[in-house]
Amino acid sequence: MSDLERNRKSTYDLKIMGWILGFLGKYRGYFALSLLLMMATAALEITVPYLIKVAVDDYIYPTWSKAERGEEAERALSGLGVESTLALADGGFLVDFSKLSSSEKDRIERSGVEFSETKYIVVNPGEFEEDEKQEVLGIIARNASLFEETEGVAFLAHSDLGSLAKEEVSLLRSKQTKRLKTLALYVVLSVVGIFLFTSSFTYILHYSGQKIMHDMRNHTLSHILSLPQQYFDRNPVGRITTRVTNDVNAINEMYTSVLIHFIKDIIIIIGTLVIMFKMNVGLTLIIVALTAFLTFTVSIFRMKLRLVYREIRRTIGKLNAFVAESMRGIVLLKLYGKEKRNFEKFWEVNTENYRANIQQLWVYVIFRPSIEYVGIAATGIILWYGAIGVMNLDLSLGALLAFLYYVRMIFKPIQELSEKFNVFQSAVAASENLYDTLAEKSEGSGSLVPATTEGSLLEFRGVWFSYNEREWVLKNASFTVRSGESAALVGITGAGKTTIVNLLLKFYKPQRGQILFNGTDIEELSNRYLRSNITAIFQDLFLFEKDISDERDERDGPAAEPVKLSSGETQARSIEKAVRKNSKLLIMDEATSHLDAETEKRIQEVIRSTAGSQTRLVITHKLSTLKDVDNVIVIHKGEVVEQGTHEKLIQNKNIYHTLYEFLRKTAAGPLPGSGA
Known part of the structure; x- marks a missing residue:
């Protein structure tokens, strides 16, 4: 690297x-x-x-060792404190290694002083209370063969503790026990x-x-x-x-x-x-x-x-x-x-x-x-x-x-x-x-919220768009949908119909051209404003569980069991919600594909009741829907090839006429593979 x-x-x-x-x-x-x-x-x-x-060194394990007498021992131990050394009658010394510093231990080691392997217990009767002191002196007197005395204290080998009674050992070491x-x-x-x-x-x-x-x-x-x-x-x-x-x-x-x-x-x-x-x-x-x-x-x-x-x-x-x-x-x-x-x-x-x-x-x-x-x-x-x-x-x-x-x-x-x-x-x-x-950048959003809504509601001006920057999905697409008008986008699979909806909702940004909503470029509009004024219903729908449970509670009470909606029920509920929202633009992308004839008729009547107050943009292949719209926009290979009323386009006998005849003869409802 x-x-x-x-x-x-x-x-x-x-x-x-x-x-x-x-x-x-x-x-x-x-x-x-x-x-x-x-x-x-x-x-x-x-x-x-x-x-x-501390417990082991100072109170459990004996820390006193005996140094053999000699001049080397006297020189090495002469500088030690009174609490850590005891001079013996035979010229030797008892040393408490627990009270020595590291430097003192090093000095003793370098001096070559030899110590016996026997460890000693030192007993100072003066550290006991008066009644205990007399008992301690009595123990020392009774076991004079085990104890040695020097400088007012007595000491004995740690191995000799076994010769004393248990009570005597406990008393002698009571200070350490406390x-x-x-x-x-x-x-x-x-x-x-x-x-x-x-x-x-x-x-x-x-x-x-x-x-x-x-x-x-x-x-x-x-x-x-x-x-x-x-x-x-x-x-x-x-x-x-x-x-x-x-x-x-x-x-x-x-x-x-x-x-x-x-x-x-x-x-x-x-x-x-x-x-x-x-x-x-x-x-x-x-x-x-x-x-x-x-x-x-x-x-x-x-x-x-x-x-x-x-x-x-x-x-x-x-x-x-x-x-x-x-x-x-x-x-x-x-x-x-x-x-x-x-x-x-x-x-x-x-x-x-x-x-x-x-x-x-x-x-x-x-x-x-x-x-x-x-x-x-x-x-x-x-x-x-x-x-x-x-x-x-x-x-x-x-x-x-x-x-x-x-x-x-x-x-x-x-x-x-x-x-x-x-x-x-x-x-x-x-x-x-x-x-x-x-670190991914959020989608761009304008900040403009128009105060007026005059003019055409929707207009595409020379829009070019490609998903992969290699193949154009839309080529110089231009059309207008006026306020209160109903329009239909028609074309074969892959013509670019659903892409137009995605661009309008600002899911994608066109490489060239402009898209106007109420006369304003949608890139300048706030995303929240734009999408709050548009309701889109697609062929593949998803209802959140909360939406379903809320409606179920209103009908059946909160104890009702969860229900599984069919595709038709899902579409019907979505369309009903969309119409009730009464937004400026209603987009329906094959929104009635899963509805039976009776339900579709009921939905169409509801939609017709809003005619004039709500602009509709429909993507469909159903004959009944195509006949009812004010303007049919035909998309072919990404281009707007013709537009006008149903009757006018039939008379032109162009691409729309061919599609319409195909649908009429097959009587199969939606064209297979619909949706771009």
Whole structure:
């Protein structure tokens, strides 16, 4: 990839990120509160292992070791605090390693002072209450062979505790037991806090996520509804449905499952590494090296998975589109016995999606085990290196346990990156799809709303139009429909009749010429104004469920069962609604093709009752309709070849005469394949 392409890609990604953040901005309060709760959760999660480390090192595991006497020991231990060293009568020293800093431990290690492997328990009777103090002194006196005394305190080997009674051991270590109870309380409170904070930010995240998804879906559908007809010609229904449903869901899942949790994981990793560096630099550097290796592995995985997920999203959209189209045309599939052929095509599309998912599986299978193996290796290294440190007194047992816990905390987010990358890459691909959809320009609309309606209602002036810019559908089409007039567009299949209606409704824009509505170019008119003054009824109709249920409730009450309307009933209801709307222009494109003779007669009477007050433009091949209109406009191969009254065109004995004779002789009603 060249530098220019990389810069363009980076700019494109920034635009997508800015678009997503635009939806998050409205709910930044929820976002900030979730972040605060998550930071508190991360702090508590980091605290728990450290509390365990303190409990083990200071109160559970003995921390006093005995240094052999000698000048080296005196020099090395001379600078230590009084609380961490005890001078013995034989010239040796007792050292409390839990109270030494890392630099003091390093200095002792470099001095070459040797320590016995035996660990000691130090008992200071002065720290007990008076009644307990007497009991402690009694225990020391009764077991004088086990205890040694120096500087007002007594000590004994940790292994000799087994020679004492259980009650005596409990009393001697009662101070440590009380402090352990306090630490245990802190651990319990931390766990409860983690639960409460996690539950709170999870609820807030999902609550705000649902709001964001609601806004995003509304915005997306609103924009799609504003797009020009060419967009819907290029994109099948299933693909558009995927944008509004699946793609928005993928972004919501990324917000609730990845974005905030990723910030929390970063906080935990940084906080954990800081504590680990304070406990042992060498062991921490090993963990950092392993983490860097994992990061490199994840970066490679990310690049591979992004390509795979983009392909998955593409094949899902293609699959949804195919299924939607198949279900919409199920009647035709069964009618012409094309189920097998349709299934073969579905198998190809489904196989394409299957292969894309298999590619994702291969990437996932390679990535996840590598993360787990590195994690197991890290645990083994810590046990080996840490155990040597514990034996050499470079690392406490509690610190080793904390290291094992912290490494799990560091590696767990990285291990979960495989699942999170699945969600993240799915969201990235969905974001690209949605952003590209929202980058589509809305259909153009003028702003003019005329105050008067004088002159001809509809006029085409030298209109040229092509769908593919290679073959003209309309060629220099010109005609006029005056206000209150009824006109019919007549022509063979593909002549351009329905195209004229689409241009009039501004679904498409002509390459040349003008279309005037009430004497004004429709490009200058507001789309809302134009379409509110035109009612169009097409051969293939769709009634929304709300329209059907509303009428049913008026007749049968709200408890009535849903009904399935026939094609004729659908057309009849549509025409009745259109006439009641009483718009300036009524367009009927084969609108009575599904009506029986009686229903059509009733509808025609209703339409005639509005004659003079409403302009009608009819596309039909029915003889009864052609005879009733004021003006017949004949379209042939995209050109207006003749126009006039029915009687006049019959007398001309041109194309219209030929079509009319064909219809009259066949008496078959509509011409097969009607509609352009």
